[in-house]
Amino acid sequence: MAKWGQGDPRWIVEEREDGTNVNNWHWTERDATSWSKGKLREFLVGIVVENEAGRCQISEMKQVEGIIKESGAKHKGLIEIPNLSEENEVEDTEVNVSKKKGDGDVLKELMRTAGTAQVREALGGYLKALKTEFTVGMILPTKATATQELTIKRKLSENTLQIQGSSPVPLGVRIPTVALHMTEMFDTAVEQLYSIFTVKDLVQKFSKSPAILEAEKGGKFQMFDGNITGEYVELLTNKKIIMKWRCTNWPEEHYATVALNFVPTPGQTELQLDCKGVPACKEENMKFCWKQQHFEEIKGLLQLTTLNG
Known part of the structure; x- marks a missing residue:
């Protein structure tokens, strides 16, 4: 057996400096842990199942939250x-x-x-992505597939799309979206309700999870263990908040526009929620998120504050 660096070079397998797996000659390994965590979160978090008895949602990895319709028990x-x-x-x-x-x-x-049926369907999507997305570049195309790839590139170039080399190019895909309008009454002054959406400690209390908050124009926010992220577009103290808003299981880089209007009434505050650009397939999830995870939890926080006060 030839020593490393000696012998017929046709039979020596070495790592190239550019990382190319020439002719699929040797196995290529890549740690899929980080990628898999993100992809599984994308497929699983937000799954909702419902029947006449109750409603359940996977709110974060491993955790399910549900409500019994008749009693309202969570x-x-x-x-x-x-x-x-x-x-x-x-x-x-x-x-x-x-x-x-x-x-x-x-x-x-x-x-x-x-729920199990939907989870298995989501896992099927993850496994498909594992084979088609994560392994890109690990196994190179044969001459036959290379010819087909070249034909595809020529067709794309005719449509003025530019592709350099064989690197994947993210192309924008239009997805169907919906608009939502919800209103909710809160037994509190407008100043207190506004602060619940803009003060870090209060956000952490009603969400029961760590939060990152930069309550100023252009500031970022992150709530519910990173499941919700976004940016403040406009803040009018005690009147309006406009945000770029997304869930981690939405299509990558897709944001909805969320507007919160605070309308004072005698002894109460009406909160008007307007959402534009919500992925149509996530409409019910979005309603559940705001009704159960925001509005109901905020009311519980207000009630607790009143009792302790």
Whole structure:
């Protein structure tokens, strides 16, 4: 056996400085951990299942939040996937659902049946992305596929799209969107309600999670463990807040425009929410997010503040 650096160069496999895997000659390894975490969050967080008994949503990785419609009781649970592998059929993937203390058995059953089906469908999307997105550049095209790729590039160039080399080029894709309008009454002064959306400590209290807040024009924000991010576009103290707003499971770089109008009334404040640019497939998730995770939690915070005051 020839020593390293000696012998017939046709039989020596070395790492090229440019990282090219020439003719698919040797295995290429890449750590998929970070990519997979982000992609799984994109596919799983925001999944909603609902029936006449209740409604559940995967609010963050592993965590499920639900509400029983008849009583209005809220419950939390966990969802775990112990055997996810591209070697197994998605239909055989085990999905374990458990609930925390309480009588939320109907919600657990909802997630165990309808929820499991949606989770497996999402996992199928993740595994497909793993094979088509993450492995780009790890296995090079053969001469046959290279010819086909060249034909595709020529067709694209005829449509004035420019592609350099074989690097993937992000092309904008128009997605269907909807507009939402919601109103909610709060038993508090407009000044206090406005501060709940602009003061970090208060945001962390109603969201029950860490938050990053720069409540000024152009300032960034991040809430619900990073599941919601955005930027402040306009702030009129005690009157209006306009934001660029997105969930992590939305199409990459897509933002909705969220406008909050604070209207004082005797002894109360009416909050008018207008959303434009919400992905049509996320409409119900968006309504649930604002109704349950914002409005109801803020009312609970206000009630707690009143009792302690």
